[in-house]
Amino acid sequence: xxxxxxxxxxxxxxxxxxxxxxxxxxxxxxxxxxxxxxxxxxxxxxxxxxxxxxxxxxxxxxxxxxxxxxxxxxxxxxxxxxxxxxxxxxxxxxxxxxxxxxxxxxxxxxxxxxxxxxxxxx
Amino acid sequence: xxxxxxxxxxxxxxxxxxxxxxxxxxxxxxxxxxxxxxxxxxxxxxxxxxxxxxxxxxxxxxxxxxxxxxxxxxxxxxxxxxxxxxxxxxxxxxxxxxxxxxxxxxxxxxxxxxxxxxxxxx
DNA sequence: TCCATAATTCCAGTATGGTCGAAATATTCG
DNA sequence: CGAATATTTCGACCATACTGGAATTATGGA
Numbered sequence: 001x002x003x004x005x006x007x008x009x010x011x012x013x014x015x016x017x018x019x020x021x022x023x024x025x026x027x028x029x030x031x032x033x034x035x036x037x038x039x040x041x042x043x044x045x046x047x048x049x050x051x052x053x054x055x056x057x058x059x060x061x062x063x064x065x066x067x068x069x070x071x072x073x074x075x076x077x078x079x080x081x082x083x084x085x086x087x088x089x090x091x092x093x094x095x096x097x098x099x100x101x102x103x104x105x106x107x108x109x110x111x112x113x114x115x116x117x118x119x120x121x122x
Numbered sequence: 123x124x125x126x127x128x129x130x131x132x133x134x135x136x137x138x139x140x141x142x143x144x145x146x147x148x149x150x151x152x153x154x155x156x157x158x159x160x161x162x163x164x165x166x167x168x169x170x171x172x173x174x175x176x177x178x179x180x181x182x183x184x185x186x187x188x189x190x191x192x193x194x195x196x197x198x199x200x201x202x203x204x205x206x207x208x209x210x211x212x213x214x215x216x217x218x219x220x221x222x223x224x225x226x227x228x229x230x231x232x233x234x235x236x237x238x239x240x241x242x243x244x
Numbered sequence: 245t246c247c248a249t250a251a252t253t254c255c256a257g258t259a260t261g262g263t264c265g266a267a268a269t270a271t272t273c274g
Numbered sequence: 275c276g277a278a279t280a281t282t283t284c285g286a287c288c289a290t291a292c293t294g295g296a297a298t299t300a301t302g303g304a
Contacts, residue, residue, distance in 0.1 A: 003138055003145075011136025015262085016129040023125075027212045036280060048263060050282055055261095069271050069280050080213075081223040084206060088227055090149045091202075101203040103228050105210055137292090158250060170293065172252050177291095191250050191301050 005060070006086045009079065012059035017044065018052045025062055025075040032074030034067070127182070128208045131201065134181035139166065140174045147184055147197040154196030156189070 013019050020042060025033060033041075039049045053073060056062045060079045065072050091099045135141050142164060147155060155163075161171045175195055178184045182201045187194050213221050 003141060007136055007138040007141045009136075010132050010141065014129055014131075014133025014136040016125055017262095019125060019129045019132065023212050034280085035282090039281095045264070046281065047265085047283080051262080054282090066271090071281065077213075077223075080209075081227065084209065084224060085227045087202075087206065090145050091199075099228070101199075102206060105203065105207045105228075139292095156250085157252090161251095167294065168251065169253080169295085173292080176252090188301090193251065 006083060009059045009061055009083050012055050012061060015052070015055075017042075017048075018056055021049070021052055022056060022061060022075060025073055026077075026080070028074065030074055030077075032065075032072040034070035034072050036070060038073065128205060131181045131183055131205050134177050134183060137174070137177075139164075139170075140178055143171070143174055144178060144183060144197060147195055148199075148202070150196070152196055152199075154187075154194040156192035156194050158192060160195065 013022060021038060024038060024041065035049060035053065036046070038044075038053075039046050042049070044052075053062065053064075057064060057073075061076055061083075062073050063076050064074075088099065088102060091102070135144060143160060146160060146163065157171060157175060158168075160166075160175075161168055164171070166174075175184065175186070179186060179195075183198055183205075184195050185198050186196075210221065210224060213224070
């Protein structure tokens with residue numbers, strides 16, 4: 001990922017409303033959530049939500065598909081991992097020992113694979 | 123980390139100039155880089171750079187210390203790992219199998235601990 | 245004290261982004 | 275086709291952010 005695309009993604013996420021939307025979609029997984037459902041859950045106006053979804057979409061962070069009358073949005077996990085990789089990239093050569101905590105974070109996530117309860121934070 | 127702080131950090135990084143500054147500081151590690159040196163390397167105006175450093179600082183992503191006539195800036199790795207953790211947090215419960223690529227990213231970083239050459243991308 | 249260097253702050257002008265009401269488009273169903 | 279639902283687009287207003295020139299503060303040395 002190049003710097004320009006990464007900045008665009010980060011800028012899109014640098015808005016509390018959009019960040020909340022994105023996290024909701026990440027939680028939902030590949031199944032995705034309909035726009036109206038998002039609006040209901042986050043209590044946001046349809047047009048404002050639409051604008052924010054559009055920003056996230058243009059940043060490549062989410063994708064959409066039509067399903068009947070609804071449009072389903074889902075997080076683009078490839079883009080997400082690409083962004084996270086971009087951020088970690090430089091940490092290694094600069095100060096490898098600093099990356100250690102990141103390993104812990106991912107280990108926690110990996111350990112969750114079937115083993116943890118929702119809202120677990122151990 | 124709460125949503126508001128995370129959004130502030132992401133917003134600060136959602137600017138190509140600031141993202142470049144931050145990556146430069148991450149590469150530099152705890153030693154840090156003087157403001158003037160950053161300006162020279164990135165060929166940016168002193169006042170513009172100062173404003174950007176201020177944004178990053180207020181977002182908690184970098185710290186500064188005076189050293190003689192210079193002010194040395196360094197990346198705050200605790201904040202960085204906190205931010206990355208925040209982004210990964212939801213991925214687990216939602217779709218654990220999706221976190222796998224993240225493990226690969228960190229494994230690469232971990233493997234770098236003394237073992238890889240600069241600019242390695244394997 | 246006076247000067248040079250390092251960095252920041254102040255202050256415009258300009259541009260971009262966010263929000264909301266209202267209207268328009270797309271789809272389903274009777 | 276006509277009505278209802280789901281979502282987007284349009285248009286305007288307001289707020290915030292970015293840039294760059296000039297002045298200001300802080301440190302170190304003669």
